[in-house]
Amino acid sequence: MNVERPQKPKMLVVDDEPDNLDLLYRTFRRDFTVLRAESGIVALEILSSEGEVAVIISDQRMPEMKGTEFLSKTVPQFPDTMRIILTGFTDVEDLVEAINSGQVYKYITKPWDPHELKGVVQRAAETYDLLKQRTEELHRAQAQTTLLSMIIEAAAQATHKDDCLKPIADACSKVLGADRCIIQRVEGSLGAQGVYGSEREDSGQAQSLAQDPLVEAAIATRQLQSSLQKSSMQPTADPASSLSQTDLTIQNIQVRLVAPVMFKSQVLAVLLLQWSEPHLFQTDELTLIDLATQQIGMAIACA
Secondary structure (H helix, E strand, O other): OOOOOOOOOEEEEEOOOHHHHHHHHHHHOOOOEEEEEOOHHHHHHHHHHHOOOOEEEEEOOOOOOOHHHHHHHHOOOOOOOEEEEEEOOOOHHHHHHHHHOOOOOEEEEOOOOHHHHHHHHHHHHHHHHHHHHHHHHHHHHHHHHHHHHHHHHHHHHOOOOOOOHHHHHHHHHHHHOOOEEEEEEOEOEOOOOOEEEOOOOOOOOOOOOOOOHHHHHHHHHOOOEEEEEOOOOOEOOOOOEEOOOOOEEOOOOEEEEEEEEEEOOEEEEEEEEEEOOOOEEOHHHHHHHHHHHHHHHHHHHHO
């Protein structure tokens, strides 16, 4: 059985002396994916192409751009990254300003002690993980507030139960980052009427979900259902499965999720969400979808 190894965090080391770059690379290559740059300008180019890294270690005294100046340029785009300065002299003014402004997590004097530097980097990586976790939790909380507010607003402005479904589909697609979103009413059975898709629909008009096995399973079980489809658009051997587990990692090309929209134990509609890229469903996201379907059910019943 093949067990996927956890991905190593990224680290960027910046120094104009090749020997120092090689030493830093050898020190951390077992625990990090180490990126190297011989100047602040090159480092900014690497970050532009590689994206966020967990830790940056930068020399202070470099030609063209000092370490503190380089690190200050990384703050707006990568606020959670931990920044460490290596300095061979006492440049108190620059270091104090950088530390006080939150641009530098720690400074280490040259020549550094490898064990001390490893300990500092380990704590920095742990701090980065904690910051990312809190940032993601904040984003999910904001997404929940935004989506539920948009559903309530659409319901309040609707004069007929169908009037609110199109804007709600748009809101679900936008907030949940789905490439496709369809809401279809269920009145005894699925028909050609009452189908409302988001503005991100490629066809410009949502198609009926009648005779879709995933939709039928969601209505029958009254539970969230998911499917994975490969690029050939052929269903996998198990086209429908319940999303009762804590996390679900999707590795196929197309990901589909169908949720029943209920009110007082009655299925009023179904909500279909589709992603064309690999997608990881977190517990909070599934909870948000469940809350959204409850609000949609109330909007349909009360409109």
